Amino acid sequence: MAVLLTEKSKIIVQGVTGKEGSFHTQQMLDYKTNVVGGVTPGKGGQKSEHGLPIFNTVIDAVGETGANASVIFVPPAFAADAIMEAVSAELDLVVVITEGIPVSDMARIIGFVRNSKTVMIGPNCPGIITPGVGKIGIMPAFIHKPGRVGIISRSGTLTYEAVDQLTQEGLGQSTAIGIGGDPIIGLPHLAAVKLFAEDPDTDGIIMIGEIGGTNEEEAAAYIKKHVKKPVVGFIAGQTAPPGRRMGHAGAIISGGAGTATSKMEAMRDAGIHVVENPSDIGKTMKSILGK
Amino acid sequence: MKVHEYQAKEILKKYDIPVPVGYVTDKTAEASAIYKKLGTPVTVIKAQIHAGGRGKGGGVKLAKSAPEAAEIAGKILGMNLVTHQTGPEGKNVLKILIEEGMDIKHEYYVGITLDRKKSKPVIMVSTEGGMEIEEVAEKTPEKIVTESIEPNLGLQRWQAMRLAYALGLEGDYVKQAIKVFMGLWQAYNKEDASMIEINPLITTGDGRVLPLDCKLDFDDNAVYRHPDHPGLRDITEEDPLEVEASKSSLNYVRLDGEVGCMVNGAGLAMATMDIIKYFGSFPANFLDVGGGANPVTVTNGFKLILSDPNVKAIFVNIFGGIVRCDRIANGIVEAAKNVKITVPLVVRLSGTNAKEAREILKHSGIKMIVVETMAEGAQKIVEAIQK
Numbered sequence: 001m002a003v004l005l006t007e008k009s010k011i012i013v014q015g016v017t018g019k020e021g022s023f024h025t026q027q028m029l030d031y032k033t034n035v036v037g038g039v040t041p042g043k044g045g046q047k048s049e050h051g052l053p054i055f056n057t058v059i060d061a062v063g064e065t066g067a068n069a070s071v072i073f074v075p076p077a078f079a080a081d082a083i084m085e086a087v088s089a090e091l092d093l094v095v096v097i098t099e100g101i102p103v104s105d106m107a108r109i110i111g112f113v114r115n116s117k118t119v120m121i122g123p124n125c126p127g128i129i130t131p132g133v134g135k136i137g138i139m140p141a142f143i144h145k146p147g148r149v150g151i152i153s154r155s156g157t158l159t160y161e162a163v164d165q166l167t168q169e170g171l172g173q174s175t176a177i178g179i180g181g182d183p184i185i186g187l188p189h190l191a192a193v194k195l196f197a198e199d200p201d202t203d204g205i206i207m208i209g210e211i212g213g214t215n216e217e218e219a220a221a222y223i224k225k226h227v228k229k230p231v232v233g234f235i236a237g238q239t240a241p242p243g244r245r246m247g248h249a250g251a252i253i254s255g256g257a258g259t260a261t262s263k264m265e266a267m268r269d270a271g272i273h274v275v276e277n278p279s280d281i282g283k284t285m286k287s288i289l290g291k
Numbered sequence: 292m293k294v295h296e297y298q299a300k301e302i303l304k305k306y307d308i309p310v311p312v313g314y315v316t317d318k319t320a321e322a323s324a325i326y327k328k329l330g331t332p333v334t335v336i337k338a339q340i341h342a343g344g345r346g347k348g349g350g351v352k353l354a355k356s357a358p359e360a361a362e363i364a365g366k367i368l369g370m371n372l373v374t375h376q377t378g379p380e381g382k383n384v385l386k387i388l389i390e391e392g393m394d395i396k397h398e399y400y401v402g403i404t405l406d407r408k409k410s411k412p413v414i415m416v417s418t419e420g421g422m423e424i425e426e427v428a429e430k431t432p433e434k435i436v437t438e439s440i441e442p443n444l445g446l447q448r449w450q451a452m453r454l455a456y457a458l459g460l461e462g463d464y465v466k467q468a469i470k471v472f473m474g475l476w477q478a479y480n481k482e483d484a485s486m487i488e489i490n491p492l493i494t495t496g497d498g499r500v501l502p503l504d505c506k507l508d509f510d511d512n513a514v515y516r517h518p519d520h521p522g523l524r525d526i527t528e529e530d531p532l533e534v535e536a537s538k539s540s541l542n543y544v545r546l547d548g549e550v551g552c553m554v555n556g557a558g559l560a561m562a563t564m565d566i567i568k569y570f571g572s573f574p575a576n577f578l579d580v581g582g583g584a585n586p587v588t589v590t591n592g593f594k595l596i597l598s599d600p601n602v603k604a605i606f607v608n609i610f611g612g613i614v615r616c617d618r619i620a621n622g623i624v625e626a627a628k629n630v631k632i633t634v635p636l637v638v639r640l641s642g643t644n645a646k647e648a649r650e651i652l653k654h655s656g657i658k659m660i661v662v663e664t665m666a667e668g669a670q671k672i673v674e675a676i677q678k
């Protein structure tokens with residue numbers, strides 16, 4: 001078992017005929033992910049270059065293929081609508097890769113998403129991978145290895161860095177989730193931590209945060225009370241100046257809130273093993289689990 | 292994207308929010324004519340820069356006659372205005388806003404921004420107008436009253452009314468404050484703002500409620516549906532290197548350290564800055580060349596980093612995922628040939644085909660230190676600087 005992405009996941013790709021969508025669909029198929037179809041309005045009835053059936057709508061795709069998960073590669077202007085479509089089709093999981101969705105679009109739909117049965121990962125995220133089972137997203141699969149550490153992170157390449165360190169240490173991953181770098185996301189740290197805390201196949205959790213918002217503090221408060229599994233944490237942006245956006249739309253210290261220091265303090269207070277040197281993430285988890 | 296006070300006030304007008312009558316100019320010679328046109332005995336002359344704290348820095352002055360207006364305009368235009376937000380280097384003032392004087396009865400605060408915890412916009416008011424809201428929040432949080440806004444419904448009239456009463460307003464002032472609050476929500480929502488701040492919002496002796504100042508920040512992600520917004524950008528307010536970076540679609544933020552950093556991905560870029568500090572130096576910049584990293588972005592990245600005179604060494608930290616490291620290595624070699632790199636260069640490549648990539652770099656004939664981990668790279672870069 002793993003979290004969210006399992007052997008039972010049947011995936012469709014929204015935006016399967018676009019450049020990014022098409023490329024990453026092939027990558028997902030190469031990793032033997034159970035991708036069952038694609039959605040591109042106007043191209044229903046055709047086959048994608050990967051040989052997958054294309055549908056005009058998500059509801060059509062679900063009806064024909066029995067899909068229960070979707071990955072969204074559509075451009076920012078149409079992304080909120082694509083999310084609404086996926087959620088309305090009652091999928092279990094929607095992974096939104098798209099970067100650059102206006103915040104007001106997300107603010108308008110997030111209540112609807114949270115009141116549904118669908119778990120949304122992202123937007124502006126690398127996706128989710130359960131090594132050996134499949135990947136929904138854009139991460140390089142080969143650095144992963146099946147194992148018993150769960151990873152949660154707001155960024156892409158920094159997640160790969162942590163995964164790579166774990167793999168080098170001989171530890172693998174149960175599931176790695178890139179939750180996204182935007183100010184409004186579907187699955188914040190707290191919700192992801194709960195999933196791993198309850199997963200019998202996860203022994204330890206790596207929680208990577210960054211400046212901006214209070215997501216990490218909320219997760220830390222929960223960990224302090226409820227989580228017995230060891231958690232290793234890192235916060236990116238200890239050297240970031242206040243008031244400046246550091247690449248991710250959500251990575252900004254505003255009004256003195258969301259600093260790396262306050263997050264690291266909250267995490268230490270919760271008993272999380274906080275590393276200041278990002279090269280120590282893998283080592284630290286190894287030394288804890290090795291005991 | 293931030294805009295100037297005078298531009299923000301033009302936007303408020305679009306949403307029927309009353310603002311003081313005023314004119315913007317970049318010419319001292321126009322000041323006395325504007326004074327006469329305004330016709331009030333007192334006018335306010337305000338430096339137009341993006342940073343706050345202008346009053347304390349001497350960028351806001353009263354003029355009580357046409358000659359005085361001209362004199363003050365002459366002093367403020369072209370001055371190097373230093374405030375707590377500009378940093379010690381200050382900001383050159385290129386434009387001033389000259390406004391009618393107001394008979395101020397009381398000063399308040401009102402702002403709208405995203406409440407990230409609730410994923411909803413929030414409107415905040417305070418009786419402590421003129422003070423920075425962060426300071427009020429820290430020292431006297433009970434003086435801030437907020438209403439959470441349901442994005443699909445918008446600010447409700449009862450909410451605006453509750454806030455007006457919370458400020459202690461009475462009679463006709465309440466009605467006018469409601470109109471301002473409702474208008475502010477419209478402006479925030481329709482213009483895709485990420486923040487609107489009115490500090491102060493004033494009541495006047497002649498019975499009006501209106502914004503005396505306005506700060507406005509747009510959501511950069513929404514610019515595609517606001518064709519008028521790019522025209523409001525003032526590149527003289529930005530760091531020239533950051534302007535250069537935005538032309539080549541690089542995500543760059545200038546910092547004041549000495550290690551130039553080039554990284555793929557925002558999270559890893561921040562982590563790279565952090566590890567440089569961890570080993571005893573400080574980053575000169577944040578630079579994310581994008582998940583892929585190709586010869587063009589790497590070349591542009593090198594050029595950008597080397598334009599910063601503070602840079603004493605460069606740390607390239609790339610995690611090659613779907614784009615293989617050997618291809619990135621070739622890109623780095625090509626870029627290093629195009630750009631004369633005059634400072635020590637440390638390169639760390641990890642991920643797909645990293646070994647092959649390191650061999651390519653080592654045999655390229657370009658002087659660089661090739662390392663395997665981030666920590667090793669950061670240590671080498673700090674050593675290189677200390678030599």
